[in-house]
Amino acid sequence: MWVTIFRGSTAIGIIALLILLVNIANGAFGYAMIEFEVNPEELTEGEIAIEQLDKDALVQVLQDNVSSGLYRRLENDKPFAERDHENVHNLVIEWVVKPQVAYQWTLLDSLLNRSEIQREAEEEFPGLELRFVSWLDTEFITNPQSGDPIKAGVRTAILGSLWTMLIAFLFSFPVGVGAAIYLEEFARKDRWINRVIQTNINNLAGVPSIIYGILGLAIFVRALEVFTSGSIFNPGQLAGNGRTILSAGLTLGLLILPLIIINSQQAIRAVPDSLRQASFGLGATRWQTIWSHVLPSALPGILTGTILAVSRAIGETAPLVVVGASTFITVDPEGPFSKFTTLPIQIYQWTSRPQDVFRSIAAAAIIVLLLLLLGMNTAAVVLRNRFSKRI
Amino acid sequence: MLRTSVQNKINFPNVLEMVSSEPLPLEIEHDAGYAIQSKDLRVYYGDFLAVKDINLKIKYQKITAIIGSSGCGKSTMLRAFNRMNELVPNARVTGKVIFSGVNIYEDSIDPVEVRKRIGMVFQKPNPFPKSIYENVAWGAKINGFQGNMDTLVEKSLRRAVLWDEVKDKLDQSGLSLSGGQQQRLCIARTIAVEPEIILMDEPASALDPIATLRIEELMHELAEEYTIIIVTHNMQQAARVSDYTAFFSLEDESRSGVLVEYGETQKIFTNPDNQVTEDYITGRFG
Numbered sequence: 076m077w078v079t080i081f082r083g084s085t086a087i088g089i090i091a092l093l094i095l096l097v098n099i100a101n102g103a104f105g106y107a108m109i110e111f112e113v114n115p116e117e118l119t120e121g122e123i124a125i126e127q128l129d130k131d132a133l134v135q136v137l138q139d140n141v142s143s144g145l146y147r148r149l150e151n152d153k154p155f156a157e158r159d160h161e162n163v164h165n166l167v168i169e170w171v172v173k174p175q176v177a178y179q180w181t182l183l184d185s186l187l188n189r190s191e192i193q194r195e196a197e198e199e200f201p202g203l204e205l206r207f208v209s210w211l212d213t214e215f216i217t218n219p220q221s222g223d224p225i226k227a228g229v230r231t232a233i234l235g236s237l238w239t240m241l242i243a244f245l246f247s248f249p250v251g252v253g254a255a256i257y258l259e260e261f262a263r264k265d266r267w268i269n270r271v272i273q274t275n276i277n278n279l280a281g282v283p284s285i286i287y288g289i290l291g292l293a294i295f296v297r298a299l300e301v302f303t304s305g306s307i308f309n310p311g312q313l314a315g316n317g318r319t320i321l322s323a324g325l326t327l328g329l330l331i332l333p334l335i336i337i338n339s340q341q342a343i344r345a346v347p348d349s350l351r352q353a354s355f356g357l358g359a360t361r362w363q364t365i366w367s368h369v370l371p372s373a374l375p376g377i378l379t380g381t382i383l384a385v386s387r388a389i390g391e392t393a394p395l396v397v398v399g400a401s402t403f404i405t406v407d408p409e410g411p412f413s414k415f416t417t418l419p420i421q422i423y424q425w426t427s428r429p430q431d432v433f434r435s436i437a438a439a440a441i442i443v444l445l446l447l448l449l450g451m452n453t454a455a456v457v458l459r460n461r462f463s464k465r466i
Numbered sequence: 467m468l469r470t471s472v473q474n475k476i477n478f479p480n481v482l483e484m485v486s487s488e489p490l491p492l493e494i495e496h497d498a499g500y501a502i503q504s505k506d507l508r509v510y511y512g513d514f515l516a517v518k519d520i521n522l523k524i525k526y527q528k529i530t531a532i533i534g535s536s537g538c539g540k541s542t543m544l545r546a547f548n549r550m551n552e553l554v555p556n557a558r559v560t561g562k563v564i565f566s567g568v569n570i571y572e573d574s575i576d577p578v579e580v581r582k583r584i585g586m587v588f589q590k591p592n593p594f595p596k597s598i599y600e601n602v603a604w605g606a607k608i609n610g611f612q613g614n615m616d617t618l619v620e621k622s623l624r625r626a627v628l629w630d631e632v633k634d635k636l637d638q639s640g641l642s643l644s645g646g647q648q649q650r651l652c653i654a655r656t657i658a659v660e661p662e663i664i665l666m667d668e669p670a671s672a673l674d675p676i677a678t679l680r681i682e683e684l685m686h687e688l689a690e691e692y693t694i695i696i697v698t699h700n701m702q703q704a705a706r707v708s709d710y711t712a713f714f715s716l717e718d719e720s721r722s723g724v725l726v727e728y729g730e731t732q733k734i735f736t737n738p739d740n741q742v743t744e745d746y747i748t749g750r751f752g
Contacts, residue, residue, distance in 0.1 A: 264555065349592035352550070352553070352588060353588065353592045353594065356550065356585060356586035357605035357608070357609075358582030358583075358659060359605070359608050360608075
């Protein structure tokens with residue numbers, strides 16, 4: 076009887092997970108009708124494919140097909156002589172061919188009703204190209220954000236996520252482990268002040284993330300703007316903008332700090348007292364005991380806890396919206412003082428667009444985010460096993 | 467002979483004396499022949515008085531056993547000798563413990579220095595989760611040992627009668643050894659620091675009879691160089707290994723541990739002065 080109920084609970088969990096995965100895959104792959112403003116075959120008079128034209132021919136195509144004003148603007152951005160073949164090709168696709176998704180089908184439809192889709196495509200969109208599109212491909216990962224869903228990628232968002240994670244980790248790991256060491260090894264647990272601190276840390280771990288966002292906005296973006304914008308390091312520059320990677324990383328660092336403290340405390344508490352006694356019995360100081368015995372024994376637990384905390388931070392959206400992640404940014408972040416966007420922000424922004432096709436690339440971005448998470452959790456397991464084995 | 471060796475030891479400049487701000491005490495005279503002694507020692511855990519007014523003089527380079535029923539403060543007393551009680555929150559000590567002519571509970575004394583010179587072996591074998599070699603070397607390393615570490619490790623393991631069993635696997639984890647071997651490793655680790663006194667808190671209670679026997683033999687050998695104080699529940703063990711025995715018991719109304727009788731083991735086990743001791747030894751209670 077009870078076993079059936081427990082099995083049922085497990086089944087519900089697994090089914091929910093499967094539905095989630097199917098749903099994401101459903102959006103990220105499938106047939107799509109591609110519509111061109113100018114058919115690439117017309118540009119080359121059907122002789123060769125457009126990719127095979129050399130750079131000069133591509134520049135010529137561009138000059139023939141766009142307004143002279145736009146041509147001059149592109150020339151001003153960067154002279155064509157200095158652009159490479161790929162760049163010019165992209166410009167031709169972007170400004171002349173202008174591919175657009177006229178209609179798309181989900182993955183399930185594409186797999187199950189293939190012939191019907193082909194028939195429908197010919198009837199309703201005569202002359203258009205029917206393609207099976209995988210929205211998640213290498214270009215999607217290497218391209219920067221763009222207003223055009225076909226060209227848009229997540230490179231800027233991935234880099235933004237990695238940068239903010241790095242800063243969050245660098246800030247919260249030493250502080251969190253240090254606090255955990257103090258609370259477990261030095262603080263007297265019978266003092267009321269330490270009990271208050273402990274209770275507060277436990278509560279902070281449950282505070283909604285948006286509140287950390289507001290905190291980050293007040294402290295890092297506003298109060299410490301000269302520092303977080305980097306303008307303090309460039310005297311003479313005008314006051315910068317505090318909505319930088321540094322502010323976001325520190326905010327996420329604050330968010331995961333209580334988690335790291337609690338996880339590290341548990342790992343330190345799990346180190347048997349007999350080990351400490353043995354060390355003290357040999358005439359070791361408290362710090363020698365902690366450094367040589369307590370920390371090495373607790374390290375696997377501390378690392379696992381930290382990586383799981385960072386995994387939580389990588390999926391956080393709300394605090395970054397408040398701190399001021401840019402929703403549209405096409406240049407790679409260059410350092411802690413850059414403007415930034417992150418994967419969840421990107422996904423959030425794409426899903427809120429009205430066109431269906433943005434939902435497809437959002438699904439592809441979700442897959443990227445999930446893979447990133449999976450990678451980090453795998454790293455956590457591997458690290459834990461490696462450090463436990465060493466003993 | 468005994469007296470001169472004690473004097474030599476004390477006249478040597480030692481860390482405790484350097485740490486101590488007091489002028490070198492006159493108590494050296496009373497120290498003679500005794501490795502360590504407690505004076506009106508009381509240990510409290512919070513409001514609870516665990517051991518009460520203990521006056522115990524431990525003979526130099528002898529084995530002294532502390533026996534008594536559970537909860538009568540034997541381990542507390544043992545830990546008072548090297549200030550291990552301080553690691554327990556709320557523990558408080560009054561009275562004196564005289565070692566090397568100074569009271570180790572003096573404010574100016576660093577407990578870390580005390581524990582370097584008064585080593586401890588615990589009830590449950592607790593080797594570090596490191597290699598056998600590192601287990602022995604670590605204590606010496608942190609205490610600033612300058613000599614040849616390989617020699618020290620070998621010497622310590624030989625003295626703990628463990629060398630032949632582990633010499634081919636020094637890089638293996640100390641936890642891979644059997645319980646008895648682990649306990650001898652812990653003893654080797656303790657003597658590598660070259661303490662003057664070794665405190666043993668029921669060192670054989672977690673071991674089988676054969677391993678127990680080996681530990682007891684080892685203690686006899688170590689007593690040639692060290693003063694050993696052992697807490698044990700096992701009266702046969704106390705009778706077998708010790709030269710002196712201290713019998714602790716609970717005081718009825720306060721539930722505090724008190725020293726009932728202290729003397730040569732031979733006498734305590736055959737002709738005790740105190741009726742309570744006799745009852746305990748002969749198994750009439752406890």
